[in-house]
Amino acid sequence: MSCGHPHETDCSSVLDRVYEYIDHEMAEDDCATVKRHLDECAPCLAEFGLEQAVKALVHRSCGCDTAPEQLRSKVLSKIRQVQQDLAADSAEPVQSS
Numbered sequence: 001m002s003c004g005h006p007h008e009t010d011c012s013s014v015l016d017r018v019y020e021y022i023d024h025e026m027a028e029d030d031c032a033t034v035k036r037h038l039d040e041c042a043p044c045l046a047e048f049g050l051e052q053a054v055k056a057l058v059h060r061s062c063g064c065d066t067a068p069e070q071l072r073s074k075v076l077s078k079i080r081q082v083q084q085d086l087a088a089d090s091a092e093p094v095q096s097s
């Protein structure tokens with residue numbers, strides 16, 4: 001996955017650690033690096049929003065922070081579906097490159 005812009009930090013390494021970022025388990029320096037990346041990288045920011053939404057949903061449904069893998073993927077696919085519906089509704093056709 002790439003937004004086409006060069007970044008100081010690789011998108012994949014940011015996404016690998018997005019859970020640590022959400023959970024505030026990250027060192028301050030790393031946290032700043034991820035935050036800067038999310039500021040300039042729309043695809044990663046969208047992914048970050050998804051993870052946060054999943055976390056919030058899971059928290060609400062079972063009252064704990066550990067997401068059962070099954071529930072997590074169920075919620076994720078639901079969110080992706082909603083995003084696709086939104087994208088289909090948007091007037092701007094999306095060019096895949």
Ligand SMILES: [Zn+2]
Pocket residue numbers: 003007010011012014037041043044
């Ligand atoms: Zn990125």
Ligand SMILES: [Zn+2]
Pocket residue numbers: 002003004005007011040041042043044
């Ligand atoms: Zn990017």
